[in-house]
Amino acid sequence: MRALRAAAAIEAASLVVLLANLLTVHAPAVSSLTGPIHGTAYLAVIATTLAAAPSRAARWCALIPGIGGLIALNLARR
Numbered sequence: 001m002r003a004l005r006a007a008a009a010i011e012a013a014s015l016v017v018l019l020a021n022l023l024t025v026h027a028p029a030v031s032s033l034t035g036p037i038h039g040t041a042y043l044a045v046i047a048t049t050l051a052a053a054p055s056r057a058a059r060w061c062a063l064i065p066g067i068g069g070l071i072a073l074n075l076a077r078r
Helices: 002-023 028-052 056-061 068-077
Strands: none
Touching: 002 028, 002 068, 028 056, 028 068, 056 068
């Protein structure tokens, strides 16, 4: 659960940074740094959700980019 919590937080935070960058200055350096971090966190959320084997709903919610990890974490706690 600790790994899922960390990956979900990083995924959500990196999405916020990417969207804020897109809506403001659109600096290529921020996108090139944050994009791979977001993608890696997204894959980590999916992998940790599948490994923890929570409910089927949590597995499907983990596939939602950005907030799916937080939703899956909430479902896994139940």
